[in-house]
Amino acid sequence: MTEELTVGRLVNTHGIRGEIKILSHTDFPDVRFAPGKKLIVIPADGSPKFDVIVDSAREHKGMYIVRLKGYTNINQIEKYKGSMLKVPSDDLVELPENEYYFHQIVGCDVYTEDNDSQPLGTITEILQPGANDVWVVKPPKGQDILIPVINDVVVDVDIEAKRIKVRLMEGLLP
Numbered sequence: 001m002t003e004e005l006t007v008g009r010l011v012n013t014h015g016i017r018g019e020i021k022i023l024s025h026t027d028f029p030d031v032r033f034a035p036g037k038k039l040i041v042i043p044a045d046g047s048p049k050f051d052v053i054v055d056s057a058r059e060h061k062g063m064y065i066v067r068l069k070g071y072t073n074i075n076q077i078e079k080y081k082g083s084m085l086k087v088p089s090d091d092l093v094e095l096p097e098n099e100y101y102f103h104q105i106v107g108c109d110v111y112t113e114d115n116d117s118q119p120l121g122t123i124t125e126i127l128q129p130g131a132n133d134v135w136v137v138k139p140p141k142g143q144d145i146l147i148p149v150i151n152d153v154v155v156d157v158d159i160e161a162k163r164i165k166v167r168l169m170e171g172l173l174p
Helices: 074-080
Strands: 004-014 019-024 038-042 050-060 063-068 084-088 109-112 121-127 134-138 145-148 154-158 163-166
Touching (some): 004 063
Antiparallel strands (some): 004 019, 004 084, 019 063, 038 050, 038 084, 050 063, 121 134, 134 145
16 A cells, blocks of 8 residues: 655635636645546545546646546535545655655664764754744654754764764754
8 A cells, every 4th residue: 555645635625617626735836737647536534535636727826726537516525524634655856865754754764973973863843934944843852952954963864774863063952
């Protein structure tokens, strides 16, 4: 069974002709919502998932207005409000060198340059406050550590080993 990656959430209908509003959860909405692309709908009511094909899509006020093949009126699609939209994990967009998907980073153990044997903790979440991402590291005890994802701090990322090495700058540890 292939793992699935979330690319958006169906938040509402748009008009009466079966279009839907999607809140994107992907860095590649132009790829994910392109005509002909297959999406997996995970209904909010717990009913079985099913595949749909994108017929057309456009950006509108921070959302994507998408028409799905075979859905031509509001009554066919309204019951799926709140559903998650996913793609198979093997449908990944290739990233440039030294860039990673969130699911590759979350769960990695973080070590410092000075101590390669005892981890600081494990990355549990990635925040996107602005200029750069911030990794939330859960230590064995105590409060979370926030690690800015910048070249001066992140020394090495080994996705295969689920290990990340960082250089701690003054003030990073609580």
